[in-house]
Amino acid sequence: MTDPARYLLSAQRTIRMEVEAVAALEARVGEEFERACELILKVPGRTVVTGMGKSGHVGGKIAATLASTGTPAFFVHPGEASHGDMGMITADDCVIALSNSGTTPEVLMLIPLLKRLGIPLISMTGAPDSALAKASDAHINTGVAVEACPLDLAPTSSTTTALVMGDALAIALLEARGFTAEDFAFSHPGGALGRKLLLKIDDVMRQGEGIPKVSEATPLSDALLEISAKGLGMTTVVAADSDRLLGVFTDGDLRRALDEQVDIKGTRIGDIMTRSPATVHTGMLAAEALRIMEERHISALVVLDEQQEIAGVVNLLALLEAGIA
Structure with a gap:
């Protein structure tokens, strides 16, 4: 043996x-x-x-x-x-x-x-x-x-x-x-590698009426309804006269507000939102958006256009469904 x-x-x-x-x-x-x-x-x-x-x-x-x-x-x-x-x-x-x-x-x-x-x-x-x-x-x-x-x-x-x-x-x-990496993806369009290298944020982001959006004067209670209706676990907060991004309010912000016993009906969302949130721009690769989410430990990003106005919102679930993660 x-x-x-x-x-x-x-x-x-x-x-x-x-x-x-x-x-x-x-x-x-x-x-x-x-x-x-x-x-x-x-x-x-x-x-x-x-x-x-x-x-x-x-x-x-x-x-x-x-x-x-x-x-x-x-x-x-x-x-x-x-x-x-x-x-x-x-x-x-x-x-x-x-x-x-x-x-x-x-x-x-x-x-x-x-x-x-x-x-x-x-x-x-x-x-x-x-x-x-x-x-x-x-x-x-x-x-x-x-x-x-x-x-x-x-x-x-x-x-x-x-x-x-x-x-x-x-x-x-x-x-x-x-x-380049994009050249490589062009010859590998059918697999996960191609999706990671070629898919743009524009292809997977939520747009138009699907974007959760409230003005800074909106009561927290109404903002929560918007978050629930759009199903992204967050809402953007914009200026009253434009789509200029002022901040975001997320599930994490809500937990902190509840811990501080904030008045849900009497508090304006603009007073408790997260200012200067992480954002990405149209045309960016979806894989890059995923990297930013992972580094910042967040599950959604606001997508801005060339005029720095809101073009959409991309979340982790959308990237998972697209085969990026």
């Missing part, structure tokens, strides 16, 4: 070996990496990633990361490329080819075709003297001294280093392009 402790020792050894392999990459990021970035940035078309086997799986992830961070990219299987998919590659593109040995036949077979098109070829291999590396316009060394596999056969450390180098390339290009 295998000693259970050996499972842990094996896992720890594997992790340690892969960490060491990744750490060694930093010293190799130099002129060839810079050249690869420049080649990708200069092409008017897309970045085509290719590779066989495990390298192909890594290449698919690299292509996906590039595409989602501002570098149009897709993966082409080298075997399929030899049987028609070369038509997906144009003279405006560049190619990133992955092969740890640099001798993968299916990948090498593409080189004459790529040279015929005259497009840049970037390779990631563990063999700088390989045929693929020598045929490339830029070669990035992702080699490892030994695989984490105890047989030194199964691609383990080498696929990890290729994956990390691909991420390094994608992020370097992202920064060079000035890619």
